[in-house]
């Protein structure tokens with residue numbers, strides 16, 4: 001049933017997770033994708049690295065590039081201090097629709113602003129739209145070829161402050177070689193690699209944490 005994989009994930013979350021309970025919604029997605037059908041959520045292993053970074057940064061403003069079904073959106077939103085905001089950008093209207101419903105089921109939609117459109121078009125509008133200056137944390141998990149151009153765009157838009165943390169998923173699988181080369185060689189970043197496994201599989205992947213230095 002459910003004409004798309006995101007729809008089938010949504011239906012499972014609605015049936016298996018307690019409304020308003022973010023952790024049960026996260027567990028439901030992981031259970032479904034580990035046992036029924038794989039999906040490109042960051043997953044629980046890499047998700048624990050994401051959690052640790054969110055808790056260490058204690059961000060007031062978070063940007064996520066690539067929402068998909070809202071799995072990492074939930075992981076971040078459930079750990080935010082009161083008053084903090086998470087802006088998440090999704091290109092695919094169907095993914096965004098599913099994510100909105102999953103976030104609603106988990107009771108996390110108040111902390112999250114989900115925008116549908118190309119990140120390259122939306123990033124230049126964020127300061128004005130949200131009356132904010134810079135992001136404290138950016139989770140990058142969208143098209144792997146967009147990681148580098150969007151990081152450059154964030155710099156040019158003045159959305160990074162010294163200390164802003166960029167955390168990028170999939171820098172090993174599928175890989176983002178041009179992004180890695182940039183953040184590891186630019187004097188404007190201090191970069192660190194976290195080896196781990198691709199979501200739900202015994203395949204090597206990794207996350208790159210890069211602190212903007214100004």
Ligand SMILES: O=C(NCCCCCn1ccnc1)c1cc(-c2ccc(F)cc2)cc(O)c1O
Nearest residue numbers: 040065066089090091119141142143170173174
């Ligand atoms: O492509 C990915 N994500 C982007 C999805 C589209 C984003 C659309 N968008 C949103 C905003 N602007 C554009 C992705 C892929 C894989 C993967 C790994 C192995 C494999 F064999 C197949 C796939 C694993 C991930 O963890 C991923 O994140």
Ligand SMILES: [Mg+2]
Nearest residue numbers: 042141169170
């Ligand atoms: Mg990913």
